[in-house]
Amino acid sequence: MYEDGAAVLQMKKVFLKDEKYNRKKYMTRIKNYDPQQEEMTLYTSRGDVDEFSLDAVYECIFEVKEGRFGCEGVIRKRFRSQEKDQVVFRIQNGFYKV
Template sequence: MYEGCPVDLKMEKVVSIDAVFDEEVHCAKVYKYDMEEDFIRLLLEGENLSVISLDAKYECVIGTKTELLSCSGTVKERFQCEAGDMLIFKIENGFYTVSSDGK
């Protein structure tokens, strides 16, 4: 459904006491969206997997041809595969449309 769409992934808060808050926006691309399980497989672009924390909540903004969609969730897995650096992102509360001014 959103396969191939660009994604901006930004940390919202850390879950673990010893985790470091990351203010960077990380670029990825939707590899596969599983609507029934509320998972998105993301291909991380141009960065090392270790920059993505498994102990944090992230905002995921997907750019489609017609709109920007936002959701919150956590990265459950991160690994390398033939397709590239893969993130398994668990959506927590559905998608919201983001207005053109970013709010």
């Protein structure tokens, strides 16, 4: 449904007071979306995967044929594969139209 769409991830807030707030916008591409788990796997640029915090809330804005949508959530996993760097993004409170 959303596969291969472009998405922008940006940190909204951090959970830990010692965690550094990062204002950078990350350009990603949607690898897949799992509606049962409410998770998206996103491809990131090489090297960006280490910059994602597992202790923060991110906003994800993406565009598909049906329009432009957004959601908030947390990064569950971040990893490198031979293919590309990837993050698993857990969606909280569904999607909204931008």
